[in-house]
Amino acid sequence: GAVVSQHPSWVICKSGTSVKIECRSLDFQATTMFWYRQFPKQSLMLMATSNEGSKATYEQGVEKDKFLINHASLTLSTLTVTSAHPEDSSFYICSARGGGLHTDTQYFGPGTRLTVL
Amino acid sequence: AQKITQTQPGMFVQEKEAVTLDCTYDTSDPSYGLFWYKQPSSGEMIFLIYQGSYDQQNATEGRYSLNFQKARKSANLVISASQLGDSAMYFCAMSVTGGFKTIFGAGTRLFVKA
Numbered sequence: 001g002a003v004v005s006q007h008p009s010w011v012i013c014k015s016g017t018s019v020k021i022e023c024r025s026l027d028f029q030a031t032t033m034f035w036y037r038q039f040p041k042q043s044l045m046l047m048a049t050s051n052e053g054s055k056a057t058y059e060q061g062v063e064k065d066k067f068l069i070n071h072a073s074l075t076l077s078t079l080t081v082t083s084a085h086p087e088d089s090s091f092y093i094c095s096a097r098g099g100g101l102h103t104d105t106q107y108f109g110p111g112t113r114l115t116v117l
Numbered sequence: 118a119q120k121i122t123q124t125q126p127g128m129f130v131q132e133k134e135a136v137t138l139d140c141t142y143d144t145s146d147p148s149y150g151l152f153w154y155k156q157p158s159s160g161e162m163i164f165l166i167y168q169g170s171y172d173q174q175n176a177t178e179g180r181y182s183l184n185f186q187k188a189r190k191s192a193n194l195v196i197s198a199s200q201l202g203d204s205a206m207y208f209c210a211m212s213v214t215g216g217f218k219t220i221f222g223a224g225t226r227l228f229v230k231a
Contacts, residue, residue, distance in 0.1 A: 034219075038160075043222065044162075049218065106219055108161060
């Protein structure tokens with residue numbers, strides 16, 4: 001139980017294009033979903049928190065217009081990197097909370113490796 | 118402010134031996150949860166174990182146990198009988214119950230030697 005999928009697992013795109021990443025909780029309804037960014041050999045950096053049906057809450061320094069988050073249902077959240085540039089290349093990982101024995105536990109998707117050329 | 122500290126950037130352990138990964142935390146909130154996650158080279162974050170601040174006993178999950186010392190604000194992860202597949206990055210994390218965020222430590226990379 002408490003499985004989170006993320007798609008695509010990797011993507012290569014040209015500079016200036018937009019990329020959409022999907023995050024789905026497969027066997028539970030996620031009250032909250034989170035989007036993180038991780039640079040090589042570093043810890044996770046929280047980008048934003050989203051609740052179904054409401055606007056995402058972005059962390060300080062994260063551009064809302066650059067990283068669009070849509071939480072359309074209790075099982076799906078999407079992150080769109082708009083007008084991607086090489087500096088946006090990173091590992092993006094989502095998590096969902098609401099499944100499992102403990103409601104505070106976040107279950108993570110497998111991550112998406114984005115490379116912008 | 119809440120904070121998670123992992124002071125061991127890297128650790129080596131011999132296969133079949135036990136290893137302890139250190140984690141200390143800081144919060145003024147009386148109700149919180151502590152977590153450990155494993156991140157292998159594939160990148161996925163795997164939930165290992167959870168400890169609630171009011172839990173009387175240390176959490177255990179198979180070969181993983183959490184040595185919870187509330188007064189010292191430490192939540193060390195103990196892996197017994199290490200296996201080669203345990204080689205990975207390990208993150209300690211904390212959430213304040215009812216809060217929205219979970220904060221993560223810097224991580225400890227564990228290398229299991231054959």
